[in-house]
Amino acid sequence: MTSTEDLRGKVADALRRSRERSTTLTESVDDDELVRQHSKLMSPLVWDLAHIGNQEELWLVRDVGGREPVREDIDHLYDAFQHARADRPALPLLSPAETRGYVREVREKVLDVLERVPLEGARLVDQGFAFGMIVQHEQQHDETMLATHQLRVGAPVLHAPDPAPATRPARREVLVPAGEFTMGTSTEPWALDNERPAFRRQVDAFFIDTVPVSNGDYLAFIDAGGYDDERWWSAEGWTFRKQANLVAPRFWKRDGDGWVRTRFGVVERIPVDEPVVHVSFHEAAAYAKWAGRRLPTEAEWEKAARFDPATGRSRRYPWGDEDPGPEHANLGQRHLRPAPVGSYPAGESALGVRQLIGDVWEWCDSGFEAYPGFAAFPYREYSEVFFGGDYKMLRGGSFGTDKAAVRGTFRNWDHPIRRQIFAGFRCARDVLPDEAR
Secondary structure, three states, X not given: OOOHHXXXXXXXXXXXXXXXXXXXXXXXXXXXXXXXXXXXOOOOHHHHHHHHHHHHHHHHHHHHOOOOOOOHHHHXXXXXXXXXXXXXXXXXXXXXXXXXXXXXXXXXXXXHHHHHOOOOOOOOOHHHHHHHHHHHHHHHXXXXXXXXXXHOOOOOOOOOOOOOOOOOOOOOEEEEOOEEEEEOOOOOOOOOHHHOOOEEEEEOOEEEEOOOOEHHHHHHHHHOOHHHOHHHOOHHHHHHHHHHOOOOOOOEEEEOOXXXXXXXXXXXXXXXXXXXXXXXXHHHHHHHHHOOXXXXXXXXXXXXXXXOOOOOOEOOEOOEOOOOOOOOOOOOOOOOOOOOOOOOHHHOOOOOOOOOOOOOEEEEOOOOXXXXXXXXXXXXXXXXXXXXXXXEEEEOOOOOOOHHHOOOOOOEEEXXXXXXXXXXXXXXXXXXXXXXX
């Protein structure tokens, strides 16, 4: 059992780490670039930073702390539901200097609240939930800001060491046995409402790849004319491919008889051993069909990640119940790229599947729906209003996801046409009759 003081320390450390990352992402460019919209798909970086502070003020200063508002007059400017991203540059936003002062003042008040509020009792504060929610919110926006950095044009401003080389597992795929497993969670203290509650889910036997699809694998699809062959695409995917004139993953460009990509301002040859990234759901599904396979469903992905056949229980993470360490996964912007396929054997699941956490978000062939017994908490707009749209699920996190904002049950979702996010995929397939055991 974690003591209250230890929990306060954990919360304070998570708040500090998230703010250090936000600062890195916003201080690495000048004020002109902070207020500029680098893509219609994204907010100006200065909006993201003030929005982070505003959400922290709303939930931790005003609600949990019961304090007077810091800047109630700006609430409407930083309400994501009131203003589309494309419209945000025209708003009377706080200047970069005002934004930095605002988030600093809010954080000072939050740390005072943390020292005083009991972290037990009411559901919003029990085990530090509201603080964990805000930490995850900031880290999610940090990943969004990292995607904005990928979209900006100019010299590199972010730097990180490259990941180590890797060796692929001996097996290309593993069998996930048929049967029930526990999906979701009712016990993870900082789990968000769409991860809850835990329930038993029946899954038929299937095979899943031990590693994500690599750039080298995906180049074979391109070279085989995969983007020009309607057979591999769904009707919606083919329409999107033609309208968007897709010929390769986003940020790739032909260079003579090969390909290069732009990665955070660096132009480089395509590294064939890395997981492919910046592909839409439609591209992932087309590749899978071309390869004679398919994308896993969300339930299949989670079973491959969490199910331990030796005990029959579901783990918090593929490797076990301990929090992610640098030996387990590529997380937290530690490297500004996915690690080579086959990396992190210490992060392997009980069934022998690697890189399920970190490196690239993985598209799953499922829509975003509530689990049985779902209850919105603490507000409908986090999950409930998105159920039933055209969204496809993304699981596992990327190299730009922080350890506080990903776990074996964490659910992400986006429109199937999105390519600016750090998304890749792995393939699965049904068990053939002569393979049944």
